[in-house]
Amino acid sequence: MKKVLLSGNEAIARGTYEAGALVACAYPGTPSTEILENITQYKEIDASWAPNEKVALEVGIGACFGGARALVTMKHVGVNVAADPLFTLAYTGVRGGLVLVTADDPELHSSQNEQDNRNFAKFAKVPMLEPADSQEALEYTKLAFEISEKFDTPVMLRSTTRISHSKSAVVLGKRPSEIPQPKLERNPAKLVMLPGNARKRHLIVEQRTLDLEEWGCSQPFNTIEKGDGKIGVITSGVSYQYVKETLPDADVLKLGMVYPLPKQLIRDFAAKYDTLYVIEELDPFIEEQVRAMGIEVIGKDKLSICGELTPGRIKFQLFGEEAPAEDTSEELPPRPPNMCPGCPHRGVFYELKKAKAFVTGDIGCYTLGFMPPLSAMDTCICMGASVGMATGMTKVLSEEEQRKVVAVIGDSTFLHTGVNGLMDMVYNKSKATLIILDNRITAMTGRQENPTSGYQLNEMEAPRVDMEQLCRAVGVKHVTILDPYDLEMTGKVIRAEMARPEVSVIITTKPCMLVPRDNQNPRPPLFVDHDKCTGCRACLQIGCPAITFDVENKKAIVDKIICTGCKVCQQTCGFDAFQECGE
Amino acid sequence: MSDVKNILLAGVGGQGILLASEVLSEVVLMAGLDVKKNEIHGMSQRGGSVVSHVRYGKKVFSSIIPEGDVDILFSFELLEACRYLPLMRKNGRVIANNWQISPPSVARGVQAYPEKLPEKICEMYPESLIVDGLELALAAGNPKTVNTVLLGALSNKLEFKKEMWLEALEKMIPARLLDVNLNAFESGCQVC
Numbered sequence: 155m156k157k158v159l160l161s162g163n164e165a166i167a168r169g170t171y172e173a174g175a176l177v178a179c180a181y182p183g184t185p186s187t188e189i190l191e192n193i194t195q196y197k198e199i200d201a202s203w204a205p206n207e208k209v210a211l212e213v214g215i216g217a218c219f220g221g222a223r224a225l226v227t228m229k230h231v232g233v234n235v236a237a238d239p240l241f242t243l244a245y246t247g248v249r250g251g252l253v254l255v256t257a258d259d260p261e262l263h264s265s266q267n268e269q270d271n272r273n274f275a276k277f278a279k280v281p282m283l284e285p286a287d288s289q290e291a292l293e294y295t296k297l298a299f300e301i302s303e304k305f306d307t308p309v310m311l312r313s314t315t316r317i318s319h320s321k322s323a324v325v326l327g328k329r330p331s332e333i334p335q336p337k338l339e340r341n342p343a344k345l346v347m348l349p350g351n352a353r354k355r356h357l358i359v360e361q362r363t364l365d366l367e368e369w370g371c372s373q374p375f376n377t378i379e380k381g382d383g384k385i386g387v388i389t390s391g392v393s394y395q396y397v398k399e400t401l402p403d404a405d406v407l408k409l410g411m412v413y414p415l416p417k418q419l420i421r422d423f424a425a426k427y428d429t430l431y432v433i434e435e436l437d438p439f440i441e442e443q444v445r446a447m448g449i450e451v452i453g454k455d456k457l458s459i460c461g462e463l464t465p466g467r468i469k470f471q472l473f474g475e476e477a478p479a480e481d482t483s484e485e486l487p488p489r490p491p492n493m494c495p496g497c498p499h500r501g502v503f504y505e506l507k508k509a510k511a512f513v514t515g516d517i518g519c520y521t522l523g524f525m526p527p528l529s530a531m532d533t534c535i536c537m538g539a540s541v542g543m544a545t546g547m548t549k550v551l552s553e554e555e556q557r558k559v560v561a562v563i564g565d566s567t568f569l570h571t572g573v574n575g576l577m578d579m580v581y582n583k584s585k586a587t588l589i590i591l592d593n594r595i596t597a598m599t600g601r602q603e604n605p606t607s608g609y610q611l612n613e614m615e616a617p618r619v620d621m622e623q624l625c626r627a628v629g630v631k632h633v634t635i636l637d638p639y640d641l642e643m644t645g646k647v648i649r650a651e652m653a654r655p656e657v658s659v660i661i662t663t664k665p666c667m668l669v670p671r672d673n674q675n676p677r678p679p680l681f682v683d684h685d686k687c688t689g690c691r692a693c694l695q696i697g698c699p700a701i702t703f704d705v706e707n708k709k710a711i712v713d714k715i716i717c718t719g720c721k722v723c724q725q726t727c728g729f730d731a732f733q734e735c736g737e
Numbered sequence: 738m739s740d741v742k743n744i745l746l747a748g749v750g751g752q753g754i755l756l757a758s759e760v761l762s763e764v765v766l767m768a769g770l771d772v773k774k775n776e777i778h779g780m781s782q783r784g785g786s787v788v789s790h791v792r793y794g795k796k797v798f799s800s801i802i803p804e805g806d807v808d809i810l811f812s813f814e815l816l817e818a819c820r821y822l823p824l825m826r827k828n829g830r831v832i833a834n835n836w837q838i839s840p841p842s843v844a845r846g847v848q849a850y851p852e853k854l855p856e857k858i859c860e861m862y863p864e865s866l867i868v869d870g871l872e873l874a875l876a877a878g879n880p881k882t883v884n885t886v887l888l889g890a891l892s893n894k895l896e897f898k899k900e901m902w903l904e905a906l907e908k909m910i911p912a913r914l915l916d917v918n919l920n921a922f923e924s925g926c927q928v929c
Contacts, residue, residue: 320800321775322774323766395799395800396801398799464801465801465804466804466805479824480821486819486851487849489786489816691846694846699841701844702839
């Protein structure tokens with residue numbers, strides 16, 4: 155059998171293909187993004203980016219109610235957005251199988267919180283599978299579709315960063331040769347969730363969970379691996395791998411389905427050991443349910459709820475064995491992410507800082523406007539929050555302080571959930587200013603298309619949302635289109651709109667520097683004329699990675715290889731020291 | 738787990754670390770061993786630290802290298818090598834590109850880039866190898882082949898046949914860039 159190396163995300167994409175799914179829909183979000191990107195190689199599947207996770211799930215539900223198998227993927231916080239349809243989909247159940255992938259991010263490698271979405275499975279009353287490597291990611295995806303149809307329920311598949319972004323060897327299978335054409339079928343008692351229908355469905359949901367619990371006791375994905383019989387460990391997902399690494403001799407109950415738990419299997423297993431561990435990342439999700447069964451375990455009394463597990467952390471937290479960690483001492487300069495050279499967002503944050511704006515921020519590359527030296531972001535909560543928060547702030551501040559409040563949001567995030575906040579701004583006469591940084595791409599997650607890009611996930615051309623017309627249509631009277639590379643104009647417009655005691659929107663229109671189709675005319679890089687440079691360091695205040703300061707000679711230097719010639723630095727220089735190469 | 742070999746790749750976003758770890762993992766798979774590779778994407782795309790773990794042997798469980806078990810720290814940049822030194826085994830080996838990329842605080846003149854890192858690394862791990870990656874890549878014909886030069890240097894220290902490395906490179910590098918990359922790999926193999 156030939157093996158190929160696949161990441162967890164690639165394996166989920168492959169599993170969806172092998173399961174015969176016809177539709178896949180998502181909003182990008184680390185670490186889930188590559189699932190949909192990889193599904194595009196399977197032309198049999200209609201794969202698309204939705205404007206947000208709620209829409210993605212609703213598209214999936216439609217396909218499933220139409221009779222097809224559908225996959226919907228998102229990062230952990232995306233499930234918060236999609237929770238509304240999810241909780242009622244749990245009542246209706248499915249026609250074709252529906253699988254919702256939640257890609258959690260323990261350790262917050264790329265997220266704003268560390269929520270454990272296993273809780274969603276219990277809360278929404280839907281089964282959840284959790285693979286421990288790429289082979290399982292493929293197998294469990296197929297299994298999830300089967301369970302979905304067998305038990306008439308949506309099924310959640312939980313990945314974490316270390317599953318989604320790890321590669322391991324996988325044996326591939328085949329897609330079924332014939333997939334029947336889906337057809338309409340009316341079934342209002344099941345699909346129309348009015349109180350009378352939903353009350354009846356709720357009874358079915360509760361019975362379904364009991365059935366799944368019993369069924370799970372005899373399924374191979376909940377399996378016992380024998381060791382020397384001295385200690386028992388209950389674990390699942392990536393934690394299983396760390397258990398095998400650190401406790402190679404333990405007896406292990408590995409749970410492939412983390413909700414509902416196979417209670418009888420757990421009781422029988424637990425009865426054999428004086429010392430029983432539950433080893434899981436984040437919340438004591440399994441542990442609390444096991445304890446509620448009257449079984450004593452060692453778990454979060456020793457293991458941390460915060461951060462991911464590693465072999466070293468398990469050894470330290472359970473047994474006190476010191477494990478080394480990477481060098482985070484202060485003498486070693488950190489290397490945080492930074493806005494790219496030539497990023498159109500840079501000048502906006504530079505001018506916001508100069509204007510002493512209080513910036514309610516949002517989720518995207520521009521969140522890096524928080525980093526020094528720009529240091530021009532004051533809040534960041536979740537997708538779309540910048541807009542409503544700015545309105546709320548202006549409700550309580552003095553007139554003078556109201557003027558300082560500016561919301562900043564990107565195009566993708568604005569269309570995700572920011573536009574609702576703008577309607578509220580207009581409707582309820584907010585005094586705040588909104589800046590939409592429209593770079594025509596969902597940049598932070600690796601440049602995915604969105605309704606402002608002009609392209610779809612499959613690279614087909616698509617209509618573009620006209621941001622200005624959209625703002626005017628919801629009632630904004632003052633909309634200014636701005637070139638963010640023109641610092642003087644950027645500063646002037648920002649100050650003027652901040653001073654205006656009513657809703658105003660500024661839209662910047664320069665594309666992301668990393669999208670080749672939008673950057674076909676490269677500009678010459680700049681260099682610093684050292685006869686003119688006085689070493690005043692003014693240019694360093696924009697935090698461009700292409701500019702370094704030569705401490706010995708007290709001069710700024712431009713790295714020609716990465717400079718994009720955006721000339722923002724030139725406009726900060728009072729001595730005309732930045733010149734175009736080749737002139 | 739003593740039969741598992743652990744290689745930690747480190748560097749800065751954009752240096753080609755992820756492609757290098759792909760090639761390495763592919764070679765291991767060709768050799769019929771179990772392999773796991775793990776990396777952090779996301780924010781690291783924006784010029785931040787990038788780290789990738791590659792583990793191989795008869796059977797690999799954790800894709801994260803247990804702390805303190807790194808056999809080879811394979812770094813594309815000196816400061817990034819330094820960051821992960823505490824994760825090394827006592828008798829481990831560093832293979833590092835002799836290259837400095839200033840992080841933001843250094844670029845702004847707020848912090849100094851640590852001095853004499855090659856000397857420090859070689860003192861702590863005498864078997865280490867400091868490679869003039871850019872010089873060799875330029876000689877090979879393309880400054881962007883530094884990662885392939887470094888892979889050549891790494892290949893000398895691993896047990897896999899050269900033909901397998903060449904096959905993996907042929908499989909994973911676009912045809913128009915293959916020749917210059919094969920040159921670069923060869924010049925990396927000459928480093929000792």
